[in-house]
Amino acid sequence: MSNYRIQGATGEWEVVIGLEVHAQVTSNAKLFSGSATAFGAEPNSQVSLVDAAMPGMLPVPNMECIRQAVRTGIAINAQINKWSRFDRKNYFYADLPQGYQISQLYHPLVGEGSLTIEADEKAGIPEPKTIGIERIHVEQDAGKLMHDQHPTMSYVDLNRSGVALMEIVSRPDMASPAEAGAYLSKLRTILRYVGSCDGNMDQGSMRADVNVSVRRAGEALGTRTETKNVNSVRFVMAAIEHEANRQVDVLEAGGTIVQETRLFDPDTGSTRSMRSKEDAHDYRYFPDPDLLPLELTDAFVEECRASLPELPDAKRARYVDGLGLSAYNAAVLTAEVETARWFEALLSATAAAQSKGEADVAKQASNWLTSEFFGALNKAGKDLASSPISPEGAAELLALVGNGTISGSIAKAVLEKMLETGEGANAIVEREGLKQNSDTGAIEAVIADVLAKNTDKVEQYKGGKEALFGFFVGQTMKAMQGKANPGIVNELLKKALA
Amino acid sequence: MSVDTATVAKIASLARIKVSEAEVQAMVPELNGILAWVEQLGEVNVAGVEPMTAVIPNTLRLRADVVNADPLTGGDIRDAVLANAPVAEHGFFGVPKVIE
Amino acid sequence: MTNLTELTLAEIRGGVAAGTFKAVEVAESFNAAVADAQAALNAFIVTTPEAALAAAAKVDADRAAGKPLGKMAGVPIGMKDLFATKGVQTTAASKILAGFKPEYESTVSQKLWDAGAGMLGKLNLDQFAMGSSNETSAFGNVISPWRRPGDTAPLAPGGSSGGSSAAIAARLCPAATGTDTGGSIRQPAAFTGISGIKPTYGRCSRWGVVAFASSLDQAGPMARTVTDCAIMLEAMAGFDPKDATSLDMPVPDWSAALSADLRGKKVGIPREYRLDGLSADVAKSWDDGIAWLKDAGAEVVDVSLPHSKYALPTYYIIAPAEASSNLARYDGVRYGLRDLPDGANLQDMYAATRAAGFGPEVKRRILIGTYVLSAGFYDAYYTQAQKVRTLIARDFEEAFKQCDVILAPTAPSAAFALGEKSADPLEMYLNDVFSVPASLAGLPAMSVPAGVDAQGLPLGLQIIGRPFDEQGVLNAGLAIEQRAAFSAKPEKWW
Ligand SMILES: [Mg+2]
Ligand SMILES: [Zn+2]
Secondary structure, three states, X not given: OOOOOEEEOOEEEEEEEEEEEEEEOOOOEOOOOOOEOOOOOOOOOOOOOOOOOOOOOOOOOEHHHHHHHHHHHHHOOOOEOOEEOOEEEEOOXXXXXXXXXXXXXXXXXXXXXXXXXXOEHHHOEOOOEEEXXXXXXXXXXXXXXXXXXXXXXXXXXXXXXXXXXXXEEEOOOEOOHHHHHHHHHHHHXXXXXXXXXXXXXXXXXXXXEEEEEEEOOOOOOOOOEEEEEEOOHHHHHHHHHHHHHHHHHXXXXXXXXXXXXXXXXXXXXXXXXXXXXXXXXXXXXXXXXXOOOEEOOHHHHHHHHHOOOOOHHHHHHHHHHOOOOOHHHHHHHHOOHHHHHHHHHHHHHHHHHOOOOHHHHHHHHHHHHHHHHHHHHHHOOOOHHHOOOOHHHHHHHHHHHHOOOOOHHHHHHHHHHHXXXXXXXXXXXXXXXXXXXXXXXXXXXXXXXXXXXXXXXXXXXXXXXXXXXXXXXXXXXXXXXOOEOHHHHHHHHHHHHO | OOOOHHHHHHHHHHOOOOXXXXXXXXXXXXXXXXXXXXXXXXXXOOOOOOOOOOOOOOOOOOEXXXXXXXXXXXXXXXXXXXXXXXXXXXXXXXXXXXXX | OXXXXXXXXXXXXXXXXXXXXXXXXXXXXXHHHHHHHHHHHOOXXXXXXXXXHHHHHHHHHHHHOOOOOOOOOOOEEEEEOOEOEOOEOOOOOOHHHOOOOOOOOOHHHHHHHHOOOEEEEEEOOOHHHOOOOOOOOOOOOOOOOOOOOOOOOXXXXXXXXXXXXXXXXXXXXXXXXXXXXXXXXXXXXXXXXXXXXXXXXXXXXXXXXXXXXXXXXXXXXXXXXXXXXXHHHHHHOOOOOOOOOOOOOOOOOOOOOOOOOOOOOEEEEEHHHOOOOOOHHHHHHHHHHHHHHHHOOOEEEEEOOOOHHHHHHHHHHHHHHHHHHHHHHOOOOOOOOOOOOOOOOHHHHHXXXXXXXXXXXHHHHHHHHHHHHOOOOHHHHHHHHHHHHHHHHHHHHHHOOOOOEEEEEOOOOOOOEOOOOOOOHHHHHHHHOOOHHHHHOOOOEEEEEEEEOOOOOEEEEEEEEOOOOHHHHHHHHHHHHHHHOOOOOXXXXX
């Protein structure tokens, strides 16, 4: 149970949130025409006669878009409807050439499903929570209006017109901005694992319509508002925060909430009424007579299922139960599909390089990746995608540590060099003579020298100040430029000080 | 069900057809005549009957995800798309300024 | 020298192939006939004599070079102005598309040009194919070449393919394209003494044809003979991946398989079509048709289509509903008319453009369609109509268990005078009472001339077949054609 409440002047209020997420389907061509979907093209260059709704043009559905929506549905454990239909949603707007959007109202492709958000104490989510997903339907995106290019005209670009979207409609199961944020992040993670949407929210590939209402504990649902096209997790949370508080203010002042469409302004973090869409409430949905019912075979659905990768929840569980990773590391490594892919490549290369099982090197690899490597990348202003080091290159470095060739601290220095120069770990260690010294004779000589120079401290140590042991280790390592095998140094020092 | 002037005006507005008061007046009896006539369908017993979805048995074909596979339904034809536009500037269609 | 404009499509094709005359001579003759009749009949919205000549010249050159000739080689035709023709104004007879020159060619017209046909021009029609008399065109009424004896009152050529029917009857073209949503090929064919077939829904691609009601629209040929219809349909039909409702089936060689021998066939006579007040002339021609088909060897059986009386009201919900949505794209943004009054915003522009661009019948149907789809009424009207449509289709399925084709009148009367029915939309709608049921069920149906009424005006008989059985329909049509020996033609008065 979320403990998120809004403290009004007259008492506490609960918030009820549902999200309708529009996710652009990853496909080469549009949903009903052969024009391209690439982002950022010249205006109206990716527009076919069909997208421009020329007289007599007809839609023919793109199989890949259907396939991606079905795969997404399976990934959220949803009902796949083997019989669905496309409906027309009729309204007039300059970004909608046909005068209707081809969508699915009455018989969506994907029915009831769900996803689970993780516990996050700090965010006020004490335990994992399952959020219901009512449906996923497939529909056309609209074009784009440019309002600031001409004093008296708006310009219309239809490049996006007809691009396939999945509309993923949640149940009103979220009770705090944090839960909504976690839901959206998790959904994005799943879509990116599945590969059905690139999740680039800043390019508009994912945007959320946020339904918010407030009520006093235990009371019936309040009237909701819908804030349209919010395009980041942070903004979704801010929009909810603002809208819920606004509603509480209105209600406590004796007002009523109007069911309306609102717009989020990222600059002010507030929402405002969107009057331009208000007269378009009667969409006159009816089945698109240009399209027959969409009927899927069992084989098609099975192919979709078989094509799915291991999904984040399953992967996280396997990392913990099968590889023995900490819950924290498992969560970090599975949050982005690219990270998990990188980690798994690292894992297999590391195991191979050290002739060990993956489970035996998993901790070493995951700890190194999540602390050392992410830190170093971050410092270098890079991320995994732009990393000059491949998982195989990293495995080479880890093998040098694993077999005692270099120490952990030398490994840090080698990693920095690798990031700087793109050179391999072996080559750097070789050239710079960084190999660890395990020659007991040589180490014993250095130890003897260190102890001789610090007779006072040896006295104190023997007198019971055992904390000085670290000092002797440090002096020995320093004298050997850090290249002494720390295990052997420890062992020999203990002997010498006994 | 029959329509009055307010309803006709509302339908005309939904359909984005500008109508004068006089036109609305004239349309009311006309539309009511047609509606009264089509409403005889209400007497047909349709219990257990599915609404028609495909007039001839046929299933929806899907096309492959290939860009510009057929030039007639592909993109990269901006000039053709804009050729008949009442207002086209800088590669865009122009419409009266929309305030959102 | 033969009068080339009196020849049928098959005769022209044969003569060109045989070298009896040149395709260019044929095109010139028809171009002249078109020009001569344009002022009086107004059958064309634009004429394209150069296009007809260019196509003919190509056929002549191909023949001279010994290249194979297409199914329509050397045949100049009229193209209903509902088919998009690249670079040639395409209007659907509406002001809202005045000046619109598509950058594309409809699948059906392209197939015809590929088969060697040439275009004489774009034929007038009821605006957006909505009408049964050709009185709703923004480019003026089409006048039928037929007249009542001793009377100069202009008669309706039928609709919506009235430019097509008038032009063929007046020998301005040997054949033309039509489209049929609720009878728009068959009724005008009947009114003008010619033949026309609406094939099974999905046989001809709808790609590039201005949409009226998507689930009903079907293109088809109109010509003077059944054989000509068969040949032209072969050229028009065929699978089109650009139309998701297109039938993925081979196109049979209908003309080669034509046979008027109906032995072993059963012809159903739907008892519900015997309407009270059916004109004596129409009733008689129906009886003649029954006798002719018996004579051709068919067995005649009584069949029942119990939901027939609901077909028209069903149609007048479904067709306007689909049209109200299909015509939403005419908004003055991307093509066609734009009416932008001073100070108008975007939504004002839409309303002004559509008010100025659409004719009264189009507006009426858009409003009806908008109303029946609107919140709270959708189930009572649209869903109910689609259920009744299922019952109507089921009636035909049952009937076709007892018979191979159905014979009925095409229209309840012969051609009426312009203005006679245009005051009352409902009375006009009733003209399609016999043609609409086959449209609702997607069935192939054709009209063939069966004789004339007491005033000497043509009457048509309709044959309705099973899905995909155009052959059965054409064969029964041929049997009637041979026995009716229809030879009446309009006296040239223009
Ligand atoms: Mg929505
Ligand atoms: Zn949507």
